[in-house]
Amino acid sequence: MAERFNPKAADARWQRVWAEQGTFHASDTSPKPKSYVLEMFPYPSGRIHMGHVRNYTMGDVLARYRRMKGMEVLHPMGWDAFGMPAENAAMEKGVHPGTWTRANIATMRDQLKSLGFALDWSRELATCEPDYYGQEQALFLDLFAAGLVYRKESAVNWDPVDMTVLANEQVIDGRGWRSGALVEKRKLSQWFLKITDFAEELLDGLKRLDQWPEKVRLMQENWIGKSQGLQFRFRLSDGDEVEVFTTRPDTIFGSSFVAVAADHPLAAKVAETNPAAAAFIAECRAGGTTAAELETAEKRGFDTGLTAAHPFDPDWQLPVFIANFVLMDYGTGGVFGVPAHDQRDLDFARKYGLTVTRVVTDGEHSDPAFEGDEAYSGPGKLVNSRFLDGMEVEAAKRAVIARAEAEGWGKGTTVWRLRDWGVSRQRYWGTPIPIIHCDACGAVPVPKDQLPVVLPEDVSFDVPGNPLDRHPSWKHVDCPSCGGKAQRETDTLDTFVDSSWYFIRFASQPDDKPFDRAVADAWLPVGQYIGGVEHAILHLLYARFWTRALNRLGKIDVKEPFTGLFTQGMVTHETYQAPDGRWLSPDEVETRGGKLVTADGEPVTLGRVEKMSKSKKNVVDPAPILDSYGADAVRWFMLSDSPPERDLAWSEAGIEGAWRFVNRVWRLVQSVDAAEGADAALTARRHKTVAGVAADIESLSFNKAVAKLYEFVGAIEKAQPSADRTEAIRTLVRLVAPMIPHLAEEAWAALGQQGLVANAPWPEFDAKALVADEVTIAVQINGKLRDTLTVARGEPRESLEAKALAAPNVVRQLNGAAPKKVIVVPDRLVNLVA
RNA sequence: GCGGGCGUGGCGAAAUUGGUAGACGCACGGCACUCAAAAUGCCGCGGCUUCGGUCAUGUCGGUUCGAGUCCGACCGCCCGCACCA
Numbered sequence: 001m002a003e004r005f006n007p008k009a010a011d012a013r014w015q016r017v018w019a020e021q022g023t024f025h026a027s028d029t030s031p032k033p034k035s036y037v038l039e040m041f042p043y044p045s046g047r048i049h050m051g052h053v054r055n056y057t058m059g060d061v062l063a064r065y066r067r068m069k070g071m072e073v074l075h076p077m078g079w080d081a082f083g084m085p086a087e088n089a090a091m092e093k094g095v096h097p098g099t100w101t102r103a104n105i106a107t108m109r110d111q112l113k114s115l116g117f118a119l120d121w122s123r124e125l126a127t128c129e130p131d132y133y134g135q136e137q138a139l140f141l142d143l144f145a146a147g148l149v150y151r152k153e154s155a156v157n158w159d160p161v162d163m164t165v166l167a168n169e170q171v172i173d174g175r176g177w178r179s180g181a182l183v184e185k186r187k188l189s190q191w192f193l194k195i196t197d198f199a200e201e202l203l204d205g206l207k208r209l210d211q212w213p214e215k216v217r218l219m220q221e222n223w224i225g226k227s228q229g230l231q232f233r234f235r236l237s238d239g240d241e242v243e244v245f246t247t248r249p250d251t252i253f254g255s256s257f258v259a260v261a262a263d264h265p266l267a268a269k270v271a272e273t274n275p276a277a278a279a280f281i282a283e284c285r286a287g288g289t290t291a292a293e294l295e296t297a298e299k300r301g302f303d304t305g306l307t308a309a310h311p312f313d314p315d316w317q318l319p320v321f322i323a324n325f326v327l328m329d330y331g332t333g334g335v336f337g338v339p340a341h342d343q344r345d346l347d348f349a350r351k352y353g354l355t356v357t358r359v360v361t362d363g364e365h366s367d368p369a370f371e372g373d374e375a376y377s378g379p380g381k382l383v384n385s386r387f388l389d390g391m392e393v394e395a396a397k398r399a400v401i402a403r404a405e406a407e408g409w410g411k412g413t414t415v416w417r418l419r420d421w422g423v424s425r426q427r428y429w430g431t432p433i434p435i436i437h438c439d440a441c442g443a444v445p446v447p448k449d450q451l452p453v454v455l456p457e458d459v460s461f462d463v464p465g466n467p468l469d470r471h472p473s474w475k476h477v478d479c480p481s482c483g484g485k486a487q488r489e490t491d492t493l494d495t496f497v498d499s500s501w502y503f504i505r506f507a508s509q510p511d512d513k514p515f516d517r518a519v520a521d522a523w524l525p526v527g528q529y530i531g532g533v534e535h536a537i538l539h540l541l542y543a544r545f546w547t548r549a550l551n552r553l554g555k556i557d558v559k560e561p562f563t564g565l566f567t568q569g570m571v572t573h574e575t576y577q578a579p580d581g582r583w584l585s586p587d588e589v590e591t592r593g594g595k596l597v598t599a600d601g602e603p604v605t606l607g608r609v610e611k612m613s614k615s616k617k618n619v620v621d622p623a624p625i626l627d628s629y630g631a632d633a634v635r636w637f638m639l640s641d642s643p644p645e646r647d648l649a650w651s652e653a654g655i656e657g658a659w660r661f662v663n664r665v666w667r668l669v670q671s672v673d674a675a676e677g678a679d680a681a682l683t684a685r686r687h688k689t690v691a692g693v694a695a696d697i698e699s700l701s702f703n704k705a706v707a708k709l710y711e712f713v714g715a716i717e718k719a720q721p722s723a724d725r726t727e728a729i730r731t732l733v734r735l736v737a738p739m740i741p742h743l744a745e746e747a748w749a750a751l752g753q754q755g756l757v758a759n760a761p762w763p764e765f766d767a768k769a770l771v772a773d774e775v776t777i778a779v780q781i782n783g784k785l786r787d788t789l790t791v792a793r794g795e796p797r798e799s800l801e802a803k804a805l806a807a808p809n810v811v812r813q814l815n816g817a818a819p820k821k822v823i824v825v826p827d828r829l830v831n832l833v834a
Numbered sequence: 835g836c837g838g839g840c841g842u843g844g845c846g847a848a849a850u851u852g853g854u855a856g857a858c859g860c861a862c863g864g865c866a867c868u869c870a871a872a873a874u875g876c877c878g879c880g881g882c883u884u885c886g887g888u889c890a891u892g893u894c895g896g897u898u899c900g901a902g903u904c905c906g907a908c909c910g911c912c913c914g915c916a917c918c919a
Contacts, residue, residue, distance in 0.1 A: 219837090222915055244919080246919060326917080643847080651860080711858065
């Protein structure tokens with residue numbers, strides 16, 4: 001008699017067996033082909049959430065599948081353990097960040113283990129431990145020695161809530177990415193990593209990342225923002241000069257003004273003697289920087305009264321403005337305006353009544369007078385431009401740059417949007433920057449034999465600011481260079497540094513150095529990296545930079561860390577609202593008589609399906625679900641229905657469905673008896689399923705693999721007992737093993753198979769069996785389906801045509817008439833054109 | 835504004851190079867088993883229909899023997915960047 005599958009017992013049993021046997025231990029020295037499967041490691045926030053479950057289930061299926069295909073798979077797990085939430089917990093609950101973080105890690109480790117992931121736990125790491133961050137300090141010093149780290153006083157993005165500096169990448173719509181607070185500008189001395197040194201190769205490398213989503217590559221391309229053009233100086237009427245950058249040097253004879261940013265030195269100089277200018281500059285600074293404010297902000301300018309001489313004609317003087325739309329931190333902070341061919345310049349010119357001269361023909365107009373309020377930025381030949389007349393835009397650009405360089409007043413230049421990466425954070429819970437400041441010697445690196453620079457334990461969080469700076473003794477040290485009194489750097493590294501190399505440390509983690517080159521090179525690059533698209537720029541760009549920097553330093557072979565990238569969708573859930581608008585959690589809502597109500601019978605409004613969030617109260621904690629249904633049902637649900645790159649809506653009905661499937665497979669296994677005999681149709685289906693599921697897993701189309709497995713299970717259920725049916729069930733168990741591994745092990749043992757299914761080879765399939773002997777072909781009249789025919793594969797055209805014409809529905813439809821034309825696609829269809 | 839993606843039943847979705855639209859799952863309805871329920875199984879499940887058909891893949895048009903798929907225009911939603919010279 002069939003028993004129900006008992007997930008509690010099975011999960012624990014097999015998780016213990018895998019751990020005892022070291023089943024998922026990755027061997028550095030294995031002769032098998034190596035495969036590195038990695039999911040973005042979690043921040044130890046306290047408990048795992050559904051997003052983690054989905055992410056790690058996907059990676060796990062791939063890792064287990066590749067193992068079965070005979071590869072040596074590295075599939076590690078660790079903790080991105082530094083960061084602000086631990087300090088917030090310290091401030092709110094008075095618990096040390098380390099205590100809080102390590103307790104969270106312990107909880108989450110148990111939760112991940114209860115999902116039965118095929119992880120090599122022997123390689124577990126946490127970035128907050130000195131054996132990790134000490135090695136990170138060593139790498140930082142290597143970059144420092146190579147001149148890729150520098151310190152500069154700069155205006156920084158200051159988050160007034162987190163009381164720390166943010167990188168440009170971490171400011172979203174003028175707000176801190178984590179706190180959401182409006183970011184202020186402050187002047188601070190900060191450490192920077194020279195990511196801009198790598199701008200060209202980071203951009204170029206994107207072209208070869210053909211296993212990355214196009215979307216992510218485009219986002220990085222835009223972020224790096226390469227612009228080629230001409231940088232040159234205008235001579236001003238007061239004898240000074242102003243430098244500008246343009247990507248359209250071809251339009252130089254259409255220029256009608258010069259403008260500089262409010263923060264430009266020239267603006268400051270003008271303001272010294274002109275109070276109106278000073279007032280204008282102050283107004284510009286007061287203006288908001290959010291997207292909405294910029295959208296509506298008027299293009300405004302202040303005429304300085306100065307003029308600039310056109311580089312090709314000293315008698316041609318252009319007015320010089322201070323303008324609110326010119327950015328100081330892009331290009332040179334100065335531009336020249338060509339209103340006819342740039343929308344923003346046109347708006348500005350119309351407002352201030354400046355000349356608008358056409359210099360590129362749109363194919364219809366070529367006279368100098370430019371009408372209308374829509375600039376023309378398309379291609380065309382140059383007009384009204386002296387020696388450029390008749391050239392195409394690109395040729396004219398080259399011609400102007402050549403003249404500027406020959407005459408010595410400008411040069412062809414590339415300008416990048418990408419800025420250097422500011423890594424200083426005024427926080428405690430991060431990697432200490434291994435630098436000592438000495439009045440005599442300056443910034444001195446901590447000698448490597450004195451690493452790690454360990455965080456002091458005795459710190460307080462009762463006042464805002466950096467506890468390291470306040471610590472009574474920690475920062476007071478002797479200068480490693482001169483021995484005099486000196487002070488430690490009290491800033492810590494941006495936590496994105498921690499996640500920029502953890503995948504290397506997973507591959508190799510010796511005690512005495514960051515990684516062993518030969519071992520790391522054997523595993524890297526990561527073959528398949530899986531995580532959320534929210535890291536498309538920040539983490540993925542930094543990790544690419546860090547890897548390239550190590551490559552340039554000769555420390556590693558690879559240049560790109562991640563060959564394949566997959567960005568998975570979010571886990572969502574319905575939202576519910578009470579009559580008073582209050583959000584209700586799923587367990588406050590029940591269905592009565594087909595209507596949603598609260599426990600008190602109040603009507604409930606069903607809202608949109610949205611990302612799980614505390615504010616909408618639609619978060620479902622995986623733990624209790626796991627407890628009642630077991631790991632396999634949860635894993636199966638995560639893989640079902642939605643394509644992995646799209647959002648997945650969690651539902652109670654969905655997990656019930658997954659649970660039913662797990663039991664269906666279990667019942668099939670229990671139905672195996674000693675039956676004999678063949679079942680050719682089922683065997684053909686078996687081969688097809690093996691091939692199809694493998695292809696779907698390889699392309700990460702888990703939802704399609706799931707659908708094929710449902711069909712296979714349905715076919716087996718309908719089949720009569722036979723030896724082939726038994727074989728089909730044995731095959732099924734291996735096919736589902738990457739997805740529902742606990743049930744698969746239980747079934748494998750119940751079927752009397754040797755060893756673990758986790759170690760079993762992926763089933764073979766016979767390519768010949770994939771081609772059916774009989775095919776169903778469509779019979780169409782004028783492209784509309786009228787009938788179908790079942791014929792032998794390879795049936796000749798004439799015979800197909802004859803059979804199609806004799807089909808009952810065709811005879812009736814044609815009513816004796818002969819078709820005008822017959823199209824026959826062998827093994828596919830016959831289309832009769834009436 | 836620029837760049838990208840997506841529109842298919844009540845819902846999540848399938849659909850090699852253009853070749854039988856809606857596989858598979860969820861929800862729902864009916865039936866069987868049961869004292870009853872759960873579990874399980876069977877049947878049905880895009881609309882209309884005179885049961886022959888017919889209309890259906892966001893809208894309109896085009897190419898084709900044949901279009902969810904290709905082309906053009908438009909509408910809607912989502913994501914990223916955003917005064918980048």
